Amino acid sequence: MNQVTPFLRALGAVVWKDLAAEWRSREMLSAMLVFALLVILIFNFALELDPVGRANITAGILWVTFTFAGTLGLNRSMAVEKDRGCLDGLLLAPVDRTAIYFGKALANWLFMLSVAVIVLPVYSILYNINLFQPGLLLVILLGSEGYVAVGTLLSTMSVQTRTRDILLPILLFPIVIPVVVAAVKASGNFLAGLEMAEIQPWLNLLIVYDVVFTAVSFMVFDAVVEE
Amino acid sequence: MIEVRSLVKRFGPKTVLRGLDFEVKQGEFVALLGPNGAGKTTFLRILSSLSRQTLGEVKIAGYHLPHQSAAVRRRLGVVSHLPLLYGDLSAEENLQFYGRMYGVPGLVERISEVLELVGLTARRRDLVRTFSRGMQQRLAIGRAILHDPDVLLLDEPHTGLDQDACIMLDDVLRQVAVRGRTVVMTSHDLARAQDLASRFDILTRGRIQASVRQSELAADGLLAFYRQTLESNAASLKEVKPV
Numbered sequence: 001m002n003q004v005t006p007f008l009r010a011l012g013a014v015v016w017k018d019l020a021a022e023w024r025s026r027e028m029l030s031a032m033l034v035f036a037l038l039v040i041l042i043f044n045f046a047l048e049l050d051p052v053g054r055a056n057i058t059a060g061i062l063w064v065t066f067t068f069a070g071t072l073g074l075n076r077s078m079a080v081e082k083d084r085g086c087l088d089g090l091l092l093a094p095v096d097r098t099a100i101y102f103g104k105a106l107a108n109w110l111f112m113l114s115v116a117v118i119v120l121p122v123y124s125i126l127y128n129i130n131l132f133q134p135g136l137l138l139v140i141l142l143g144s145e146g147y148v149a150v151g152t153l154l155s156t157m158s159v160q161t162r163t164r165d166i167l168l169p170i171l172l173f174p175i176v177i178p179v180v181v182a183a184v185k186a187s188g189n190f191l192a193g194l195e196m197a198e199i200q201p202w203l204n205l206l207i208v209y210d211v212v213f214t215a216v217s218f219m220v221f222d223a224v225v226e227e
Numbered sequence: 228m229i230e231v232r233s234l235v236k237r238f239g240p241k242t243v244l245r246g247l248d249f250e251v252k253q254g255e256f257v258a259l260l261g262p263n264g265a266g267k268t269t270f271l272r273i274l275s276s277l278s279r280q281t282l283g284e285v286k287i288a289g290y291h292l293p294h295q296s297a298a299v300r301r302r303l304g305v306v307s308h309l310p311l312l313y314g315d316l317s318a319e320e321n322l323q324f325y326g327r328m329y330g331v332p333g334l335v336e337r338i339s340e341v342l343e344l345v346g347l348t349a350r351r352r353d354l355v356r357t358f359s360r361g362m363q364q365r366l367a368i369g370r371a372i373l374h375d376p377d378v379l380l381l382d383e384p385h386t387g388l389d390q391d392a393c394i395m396l397d398d399v400l401r402q403v404a405v406r407g408r409t410v411v412m413t414s415h416d417l418a419r420a421q422d423l424a425s426r427f428d429i430l431t432r433g434r435i436q437a438s439v440r441q442s443e444l445a446a447d448g449l450l451a452f453y454r455q456t457l458e459s460n461a462a463s464l465k466e467v468k469p470v
Contacts, residue, residue, distance in 0.1 A: 006330055009327055009330060012327070013324055013327035013328050014328075017313065017316065017320075017324045020315075020316060020320060021313050021315040021316055022315075024315040024316070024354065025315045080313070084309055084310060084312065084313070084314065085307060085309030085310065085311045086313060088305075088307070088309075089311035089370070090328070091277060092276070092300055092305055093300065093328035093329060094297045094298070094300040094301035094329060094330075095328060096297075226279065
């Protein structure tokens, strides 16, 4: 318990700091949102589809939107720490460094979910599809968790290089292929109203991915931030 | 308070620190001087646990680095030429954040005390990005002393400051040092270093080449001592490796 309290206190402090700074600047969220809305708008005009066609591609468009918008947020989230030397400030604190990782990851997750909260109703209106289904919301929760778990770790690595903006997607996308595929399949199946038995394997894959990659990130974060 | 023995730091094939020995007693204010590329910042990063030594022993307040780094970090305050502050948070919020990271007890009172010490009480609710460079650096010192550390490591804290800001920063540093803290400061500004420190160590080519106390300085001062050390070092290098 004595070890847990400083860990949670530090984790909470990092989340609070990220949310408070973003509330002031709105730099990251506005960039993610504008990008996400542009993507679904462009797809809406580019793919002149009938209602059935729209339903079929919805899961794919949603996850492409979340993935690319998420990359913008991940890059920005760590760049803020690096540019003013704040990453050193965090690493100098006498806390378990994984608390810093979990704090950053949790804040990134909240940012990604905030984008989803705006994108879903806009998408529903533009494409005339009801996306407010508990199953789809569960997939978004699980998929975005896996995405930010890996993304936060890799952005911590890439931010220390000169080519950080280019490097993050190059490192991240191959690793998140399983989570994106599983999320697209599970979302599509939920939207198509398929039986739970057909959706369950994809949900299982998402859960396993989340657990494995969160655990791996937890184990290697300290080594990643060490010089 | 700080003991360093035979410290070596290599970056790939390049050796930056070559068997450096260094010792600082409690309450001493040591200025670490030397040309660019001498290894001052690398040395301070090792002392602050942000970098690991390749070889050698580093002990701060009785704790070994890198194995007891959390215990060392609790006793350290670090100021670099970057402020380590969040521009989109106010001065008070920055200190709140770092205070929570360090688990500072009585944080509200401590923040008021620190802001008073660095002369930023009136600007406590202003965003840090609206601060001048000098004010940011004073707040950076406030951040570094918030948890009342035994040791302060200052890496060129005067970089980028104008004369007025330097004078204000020096006043803050004197107040901080007078409270019995051990301070190690790297600097290129010999006049400022002479004004603040009680001991001067000259680091060139990865080793401490010379050390002198304030009371032992000759009448021609620190500048002459510094030049003499660098010249004798260059001469000894020529003897070893004739060009």
